[in-house]
Amino acid sequence: MDSEPYVDGAAVSNDLLDDFDDIVSFDDDGTLPGDRYLDREISWLAFNQRVLELAEDPATPLLERVNFLAIFASNLDEFFMVRVAGLKRRIATGLAVPTNVGTAPSDVLAAINTRAYELQLRHARAFADHVKPDLDAAGIHVEMWSDLNEADRVMMHDVFSTQIFPVLMPLAVDPAHPFPYISGLSLNLAVRVRNPKTNKEEFARLKVPQVIPRFVQLPDDDSGRLRFIPLEDLIANHLQDLFPGMEVVEHHVFRVTRNEDVEIDEDESENLIQALEKELLRRRFGPPIRLEITEDMDAVTLELLVRELDITDQEVYRLPAPLDLAGLFEIAKISNPELHYAKHLPTTAVQLLPTEPNMKPDFFASISRRDVLVHHPYESFATSVQAFLEQAAADPNVLAIKQTLYRTSGDSPIIEALIDAAEAGKQVLALVEIKARFDEQNNITWARKLEKAGVHVVYGLVGLKTHCKLALVIRQEKGGRLRHYTHIGTGNYNPKTSRIYEDMGLFTADDQVGKDVTRLFNELSGYAIEKKFKRLLVAPLHLRKGLVKRIAVEAENARAGKPSGIRIKINSMVDEEVIDALYHASNAGVPIDIWVRGICSLKAGVPGLSENIRVRSILGRYLEHSRLFAFHNDGDPQVFIGSADMMHRNLDRRVEVLVRLVQPDHLDEVSHLFDLAMSPETASWHLTEDQSWERVSRSDSGEPLNDMQDGLMREISRRRRSAR
Structure with missing residues (x-):
C-alpha cells in the first residue's frame, strides 16, 4: 500500500463520517444468495481444529x-x-x-x-x-x-x-x-x-x-x-x-x-x-x-x-x-x-529508547516528538506501556490519569501504578469492566483495592461492556499548558498475557486524539453524549457505519477504474452487514485480504460473491490478537487499529475504539504485516473455495514455509540493534 507524507497529524483528522456523506451504506438488494454465511459455531470449531493441527504436527516442539x-x-x-x-x-x-x-x-x-x-x-x-x-x-x-x-x-x-x-x-x-x-x-x-x-x-x-x-x-x-x-x-x-x-x-x-x-x-x-x-x-x-x-x-x-x-x-x-x-x-x-520454542527476548521500541546512553527513558519527550507504534510481544510491554504509566504515576507534573481496564492480573504493575498515582494526590480514574467473562470476580476484587487507595472507579455504561483499551495522561508542561498523552491499544493492560498475545498500541501526544479520548471518558464516567470524534471510530454508535462507508468508498473507486484495496486483520468476522459490504466490494472488483484468527462467517473465493476475497489464518506460539483495518482510499491510505472484532457484541453492545494511524512509517509497517501474512512464502491456513480450511506449511518442493512470528521477532530485534 502506497503512502504519502502528511503535513500534520491533526490536519487529516477528517470528521470520520462527514467525509463520506455522499456514499451510502450497502444494503442487501436481493442480489446476494441466502446461503452466503458460514455458521459461526461450526467456524469456531474449525478454528479449534487448527489449534489441534499444531499439536499433531511433529515439526512443533x-x-x-x-x-x-x-x-x-x-x-x-x-x-x-x-x-x-x-x-x-x-x-x-x-x-x-x-x-x-x-x-x-x-x-x-x-x-x-x-x-x-x-x-x-x-x-x-x-x-x-x-x-x-x-x-x-x-x-x-x-x-x-x-x-x-x-x-x-x-x-x-x-x-x-x-x-x-x-x-x-x-x-x-x-x-x-x-x-x-x-x-x-x-x-x-x-x-x-x-x-x-x-x-x-x-x-x-x-x-x-x-x-x-x-x-x-x-x-x-x-x-x-x-x-x-x-x-x-x-x-x-x-x-x-x-x-x-x-x-x-x-x-x-x-x-x-x-x-x-x-x-x-x-x-x-x-x-x-x-x-x-x-x-x-x-x-x-x-x-x-x-x-x-x-x-x-x-x-x-x-x-x-x-x-x-x-x-x-x-x-x-x-x-x-x-x-x-x-x-x-x-x-x-x-x-x-x-x-520448547526457542526463547524470544522482546526489545524496547526504538522510539522509546533514551537519547543518550545510560540515561533513563523519558516517555513524554519521546511521544512529544512523534506518534509511537508498538508491537507486542516483539516489543516489550514492560518497557513501553507499563513503564509509561509508572513514569506518569511518579511525575509531579502529571495531574491526572484515566484508564480502562478489561482484564488484568491482580498483582499487575499497572494496578500498582494507578494506586501510586492516587496516593501521590493525582486525579485517577479507572473504568473497570467487571462483566469481563470469567474474570468477573478478579475484576471486582482489584476494583475494590483501587477504590480503597483513592482511585475513582466506575463501571461504564448500563447495557454496554467497555472493551476499548485506553490510557490518558494529563500533564502540565512548561508555561502551564496542559498536554494529553494517550495510549490506544488492541489488547488488555495485562503484563502476563502481553508476553504471549500479539497486540499493537499507539502512543500519541496529538491534541485532537487527547480531546477525543477525554470526551469519551466523560461519556463513560458521566452523562455526556458525544456524536462525533476526529481520529477515532467508536462503537456502538459509529464504528460499523464508519467501516461500511469506507468499504463503499473502495467499491466506488473500483467501479471508477481507480486503485482500490481492503485489508482487515481480525479475531472474528461474523457481522452480516460488514460481510455483505465486503461481498459487494468484491463484486465491484476490490481486492480484499482478510486475516482472521478465529471465527469467519464470510465465504471466500465464491464466483459472483467473493471471488476477489482471500482469507488466511495464522496460529503459532503467539495468539494473534490485534485488529487492523486498512483501506487504499485512492492512494491516501486510511489505516486503523483497535479493539473491535466484527461481531454483533462488539459493534452493538460494547464500547470499542479504533484510532487512525497517520504517520507514513506506521502505515508502511501495517502494510508490511499484511504482505507477510498473505505471502505464499508464509505458513498459514487458507479458507478454500469449498469453505474448508487447508493448512499450507510447505512449499511445492517440500520445504517448510516461513514462520511469520519467528521472522518478525528477528526483524524487530535487528531494527533495535541497528538503532544503537
Missing part, C-alpha cells in the same frame, strides 16, 4: 504440542460453557437463533455436537497415538497404574495414603443421601459397590480434588525419566481403601460441563456489583450441557448419570481415558529448552 493439546481442551470447555449454552437457552426460550445456514436451530445444535465429538475423538487419538509416544521417547512418561511395577506401586501407595487419601470425600447416593451436586469441569469417579452381606449394590460419587496436581509425579527410579500418573487413575486403584468391607463392582471417570454464562438485568439492578456477585454464585449451578465419560462406562452407570443430571443422549461424549486433557498444561510447563 514436543512440549508445545502438549500445550496445544491443553489449549484445545480448554477452548472447547469455554465453547460449551458459553456458546453452546447460549444456543440451547435461545432454543429453549423460543428466541431467534442466528444459524447462518438456513437450517433449524435444533439441527444446528446437532451438527455442533457431532462435529465437536469428532474433534474430541481426534484430540484423544492425537495424545494417545502421537504425543504420548513422543513424550516417552523424550523421557517424559505419563503412566497408568497397569504400567507400574510392584516397587512403583508400593511407593505410590504410600503417596496415596499420606498425601491424597485424607483429602478425598466419597459421597454415597441412597434414600438418605440424594444425588450430589456435580460441579462444572470437575473430574469425578462414579463408583458402584456391593455389600457382600446383603448383596445390594450402591452408588457413590468421588470428586477428584483440584487442589492436588492432576498428574502426580512418581519417585525418581534413577533412570533419568520423568514419570507421572493421572490422579484419577491413582485414586481409582485405591478405591478399596475408601470403601472397606465393600466389593467395588464398577468405577468410571466422568466430567460435566455446565452453562456458566452470566446474565444480569442492569436496568433492574440498583447495585451492579452486588447483582453480579449473586449471578456468579448462580453460575456454579447452571444446567449441564455436556457429559464426558470414559469409553468403558457400563450402561447401568451411564443410565443413572443421564437420569440424575437430566441430560440427553446427544450431550454424552464417550471418550478414551484420560478425560480433561486441559490438565496437560502441567506437563507442558516442564523445563526443557530443547522441547
Whole structure:
C-alpha cells in the first residue's frame, strides 16, 4: 500500500463520517444468495481444529504440542460453557437463533455436537497415538497404574495414603443421601459397590480434588525419566481403601460441563456489583450441557448419570481415558529448552529508547516528538506501556490519569501504578469492566483495592461492556499548558498475557486524539453524549457505519477504474452487514485480504460473491490478537487499529475504539504485516473455495514455509540493534 507524507497529524483528522456523506451504506438488494454465511459455531470449531493441527504436527516442539493439546481442551470447555449454552437457552426460550445456514436451530445444535465429538475423538487419538509416544521417547512418561511395577506401586501407595487419601470425600447416593451436586469441569469417579452381606449394590460419587496436581509425579527410579500418573487413575486403584468391607463392582471417570454464562438485568439492578456477585454464585449451578465419560462406562452407570443430571443422549461424549486433557498444561510447563520454542527476548521500541546512553527513558519527550507504534510481544510491554504509566504515576507534573481496564492480573504493575498515582494526590480514574467473562470476580476484587487507595472507579455504561483499551495522561508542561498523552491499544493492560498475545498500541501526544479520548471518558464516567470524534471510530454508535462507508468508498473507486484495496486483520468476522459490504466490494472488483484468527462467517473465493476475497489464518506460539483495518482510499491510505472484532457484541453492545494511524512509517509497517501474512512464502491456513480450511506449511518442493512470528521477532530485534 502506497503512502504519502502528511503535513500534520491533526490536519487529516477528517470528521470520520462527514467525509463520506455522499456514499451510502450497502444494503442487501436481493442480489446476494441466502446461503452466503458460514455458521459461526461450526467456524469456531474449525478454528479449534487448527489449534489441534499444531499439536499433531511433529515439526512443533514436543512440549508445545502438549500445550496445544491443553489449549484445545480448554477452548472447547469455554465453547460449551458459553456458546453452546447460549444456543440451547435461545432454543429453549423460543428466541431467534442466528444459524447462518438456513437450517433449524435444533439441527444446528446437532451438527455442533457431532462435529465437536469428532474433534474430541481426534484430540484423544492425537495424545494417545502421537504425543504420548513422543513424550516417552523424550523421557517424559505419563503412566497408568497397569504400567507400574510392584516397587512403583508400593511407593505410590504410600503417596496415596499420606498425601491424597485424607483429602478425598466419597459421597454415597441412597434414600438418605440424594444425588450430589456435580460441579462444572470437575473430574469425578462414579463408583458402584456391593455389600457382600446383603448383596445390594450402591452408588457413590468421588470428586477428584483440584487442589492436588492432576498428574502426580512418581519417585525418581534413577533412570533419568520423568514419570507421572493421572490422579484419577491413582485414586481409582485405591478405591478399596475408601470403601472397606465393600466389593467395588464398577468405577468410571466422568466430567460435566455446565452453562456458566452470566446474565444480569442492569436496568433492574440498583447495585451492579452486588447483582453480579449473586449471578456468579448462580453460575456454579447452571444446567449441564455436556457429559464426558470414559469409553468403558457400563450402561447401568451411564443410565443413572443421564437420569440424575437430566441430560440427553446427544450431550454424552464417550471418550478414551484420560478425560480433561486441559490438565496437560502441567506437563507442558516442564523445563526443557530443547522441547520448547526457542526463547524470544522482546526489545524496547526504538522510539522509546533514551537519547543518550545510560540515561533513563523519558516517555513524554519521546511521544512529544512523534506518534509511537508498538508491537507486542516483539516489543516489550514492560518497557513501553507499563513503564509509561509508572513514569506518569511518579511525575509531579502529571495531574491526572484515566484508564480502562478489561482484564488484568491482580498483582499487575499497572494496578500498582494507578494506586501510586492516587496516593501521590493525582486525579485517577479507572473504568473497570467487571462483566469481563470469567474474570468477573478478579475484576471486582482489584476494583475494590483501587477504590480503597483513592482511585475513582466506575463501571461504564448500563447495557454496554467497555472493551476499548485506553490510557490518558494529563500533564502540565512548561508555561502551564496542559498536554494529553494517550495510549490506544488492541489488547488488555495485562503484563502476563502481553508476553504471549500479539497486540499493537499507539502512543500519541496529538491534541485532537487527547480531546477525543477525554470526551469519551466523560461519556463513560458521566452523562455526556458525544456524536462525533476526529481520529477515532467508536462503537456502538459509529464504528460499523464508519467501516461500511469506507468499504463503499473502495467499491466506488473500483467501479471508477481507480486503485482500490481492503485489508482487515481480525479475531472474528461474523457481522452480516460488514460481510455483505465486503461481498459487494468484491463484486465491484476490490481486492480484499482478510486475516482472521478465529471465527469467519464470510465465504471466500465464491464466483459472483467473493471471488476477489482471500482469507488466511495464522496460529503459532503467539495468539494473534490485534485488529487492523486498512483501506487504499485512492492512494491516501486510511489505516486503523483497535479493539473491535466484527461481531454483533462488539459493534452493538460494547464500547470499542479504533484510532487512525497517520504517520507514513506506521502505515508502511501495517502494510508490511499484511504482505507477510498473505505471502505464499508464509505458513498459514487458507479458507478454500469449498469453505474448508487447508493448512499450507510447505512449499511445492517440500520445504517448510516461513514462520511469520519467528521472522518478525528477528526483524524487530535487528531494527533495535541497528538503532544503537
